[in-house]
Amino acid sequence: MSSLCKSSLWIKITMQLLLVLSLLFGYAYCQVDVHGHDLNVLVAKGFARLDTNKDGILETNEYEAVLKVDDTDGDGTITCDEYVAHSSASKTIALQIFTAFDPDHDCSLTHAEALSLLTKMDQTGDGQVSEHEFEHFYLQLLKQLGHVDHGHQVVG
Secondary structure, eight states: OOHHHHHHHHHHHHHHHHHHHHHHHHHHHHTEEEOHHHHHHHHHHHHHHHOTTOSSEEOHHHHHHHHHHHOTTOSSEEEHHHHHHHOSSOHHHHHHHHHHHOTTOSSEEEHHHHHHHHHHHOSSOSSOEEHHHHHHHHHHHHHHTTOBOTTOOEEO
């Protein structure tokens, strides 16, 4: 093989390797959606959207009212598409969260199924969810889904 052919082959292999590495680096870089403070902002936005009377406590009537608004077609269920459309999270994370909520994996939550989440968030059992309880619930869920490392970084 001539040195020109070897050189061309080496350049081609090097370019392919660089392309693969840049794609892998780009993929890894794009996996990080939210960091530290931004995670707090994301959770705070979600809580603020649900806490319609802005008293710092999420009550059942507020949650039910938001469920009715999010149920765009009014059929009594929240579909994955409806959830994603109203979520503060990226589409990927929102779909994974919804799947974790969906007990029968039919891409829909009845209002009763969605209300059961409020009970899971209520750590004190007082019938109300504080912002701290809300944040704790979502942080634990994101950890289970593999999106939060020990530094409270959301990946995905």
